[in-house]
Amino acid sequence: MPDAALLAIDWGTTSARAYRVAANGDILDSRSAPLGISQVAQARFAEALASLLGDWRDAPVPRIACGMIGSRQGWIEAPYNDCPAPLADLAAGVVHTPDRELAIVPGVRARDANGMPVVMRGEETQILGGVDDREERVLLALPGTHSKWALVESGRIVQFVTFMTGEVWHVLITHTILGRLAAAPPAGAAPGAGFERGLTRGLGAGSILHDAFSARSLALMNELAPEEVSDWLSGLLIGREVRSARVWAHRHGYDGARVRLIGDEALVARYTDAMTRDGISVIPVASNAAARGLWRIARSAGLVAGRH
16 A cells, blocks of 8 residues: 555544545545544644544654634634635645644635625535536535535635534424424434425425424324434425525526535435435535545645645
């Protein structure tokens, strides 16, 4: 196996994943741990990094990270770059921890049509790992706790939008009356009829505050089994996100007929179902997009030499 030229780390709120990356960008190995910034006591990030890297930590190669490790609650705050945000600007904005243990990629910010700020940390790196600078126009979706949809033109992130789909689903199931009639589906079970029914409702017109209550009323009328409640809500929220995101894309001159999808395999499967139902052609991206993006940024920043 060739030697690593870079240690790349996708460091989020709940977990962190490290990659050994070769000089040509190939992923040699990866490892993860529940060491996200919310899990690190007393801001002991240097110790958390050493734990994550384990026997990799003595390798004499550069280290670069993206994600919430660069937030105000992280190791050191990396500034936000304004849209349009090309790779070169992100590379130029990389900051280092006080003892230079780690280089950290800045986030990206923009304003929506109403002047409200929108921000991302980590997704910008996944995006740059999932596009080619020669592509003129790409619409990407990154499902998750806070799903992002982004417009990229010739390698520049020009605009994006956030949907709190994953977090809202979790809150509704665990902290509202909607979850009281819900039972956990069998472990490892694929989304079933409940998800498909919720998806149909979500892709249609309506008010999410009204429609969400149907998770309870359908269960009370014995029209939705307890183990289907969480999936029904998941389908509703994902469907409504896809519908809203397509309207958003249209406003920015994109037809929304083709979407590049980056994310966790199980979530990608749900979003692929939703998008296919809505007539969208889905192009999946390998799950190591963050590592690929970190390698590209590290090269542009002069942290590591390599070839495309």
